[in-house]
Amino acid sequence: xxxxxxxxxxxxxxxxxxxxxxxxxxxxxxxxxxxxxxxxxxxxxxxxxxxxxxxxxxxxxxxxxxxxxxxxxxxxxxxxxxxxxxxxxxxxxxxxxxxxxxxxxxxxxxxxxxxxxxxxxxxxxxxxxxxxxxxxxxxxxxxxxxxxxxxxxxxxxxxxxxxxxxxxxxxxxxxxxxxxxxxxxxxxxxxxxxxxxxxxxxxxxxxxxxxxxxxxxxxxxxxxxxxxxxxxxxxxxxxxxxx
Numbered sequence: 001x002x003x004x005x006x007x008x009x010x011x012x013x014x015x016x017x018x019x020x021x022x023x024x025x026x027x028x029x030x031x032x033x034x035x036x037x038x039x040x041x042x043x044x045x046x047x048x049x050x051x052x053x054x055x056x057x058x059x060x061x062x063x064x065x066x067x068x069x070x071x072x073x074x075x076x077x078x079x080x081x082x083x084x085x086x087x088x089x090x091x092x093x094x095x096x097x098x099x100x101x102x103x104x105x106x107x108x109x110x111x112x113x114x115x116x117x118x119x120x121x122x123x124x125x126x127x128x129x130x131x132x133x134x135x136x137x138x139x140x141x142x143x144x145x146x147x148x149x150x151x152x153x154x155x156x157x158x159x160x161x162x163x164x165x166x167x168x169x170x171x172x173x174x175x176x177x178x179x180x181x182x183x184x185x186x187x188x189x190x191x192x193x194x195x196x197x198x199x200x201x202x203x204x205x206x207x208x209x210x211x212x213x214x215x216x217x218x219x220x221x222x223x224x225x226x227x228x229x230x231x232x233x234x235x236x237x238x239x240x241x242x243x
Contacts, residue, residue: 002094004044004115004181007083008034009076010101012052016230021055021101023234026241030228031055033104033241035064041111044097049083075205076100077180081191084184096187098180105240106179106225114181117155117217124186124214127206128177129156130224138173139165144204146176146218158216161204177224180206186214 010021010031017023021031031048038046047065050056051073059066067086073079080098087093095118099111110128117126129146137143141163148156160166161176182190189212196211198204209216228237 001043002115002118003092004095004097005084005087005093006038006041006044006046006097006099006111007080008038008046008048008099008101009079010048010050010052010055011079012055014229017228017234020228021050021052022058023228025104025234025238029058030104030234030237031059031101032062032064034099034101034106035059035062037103037106037108038099038111041108043112043115044093044095047083047087048101049079051079077187077205078191081187084187088184091184093184096182096184098182100178100227102228103179103225104228104237110177110221110225111179113219113221114179117219118181118183120217122215123217124183125190125206125209125216126181127158127216127218128179128221129174129218130177130221132173132175137175144176144178146174148174148218151217154220156218156220158206158210158218160210161202161206163202163204174218174220175224176218177221178227190214 012019014020022029048059049069051069051071056066067083069079069082114126145162145166147160147166148158193212196208199207228234
């Protein structure tokens with residue numbers, strides 16, 4: 001297994017759900033649920049990267065590891081790279097998993113699957129997707145579609161990501177799941193690249209990597225984890241984690 005850091009970026013300034021990392025779910029802040037899933041995945045050193053002292057204190061008091069980062073980062077990728085430089089200045093780590101801090105119900109197996117994509121020596125970045133079964137999701141721009149060429153029964157090489165309904169015609173569409181496994185060198189290259197034209201147009205950061213010629217492989221999984229972005233999502237997570 002690759003020597004891996006599992007980084008969970010967390011910021012309090014969510015516009016749709018302010019204070020999201022500390023939202024209570026079944027008596028525990030959401031960020032601690034995500035950290036628990038990272039620990040259960042057992043693929044490397046898990047820690048929370050935050051710019052807020054309250055999040056840092058909650059994680060530390062619970063016995064987890066957290067690191068303070070600057071407050072001016074434009075993305076979670078930039079935030080975790082700052083943390084990587086602090087934690088691994090000698091570049092001893094081989095891979096970095098970027099696990100979003102709003103996935104409290106994610107199955108540890110999905111975290112492991114994201115890392116497994118890097119077993120192919122040609123892959124720079126690994127991520128996940130699942131087949132869209134809900135007809136409404138096919139045209140929903142908030143559901144990002146992954147378009148790729150099949151490498152086997154359960155994996156693809158990414159060709160594009162889009163908020164549009166794509167590809168056209170008969171056949172499955174795939175819902176992209178926003179968890180990324182980077183080779184350390186690939187993450188360094190990625191964060192040093194300027195935002196690309198398609199990234200800015202689609203508002204999808206991963207297109208920066210594709211436009212720069214980086215390879216993204218996608219592991220196909222059975223279901224997408226719940227991303228908590230709204231008060232309604234939070235109530236759903238509460239029901240799922242108290243059942």
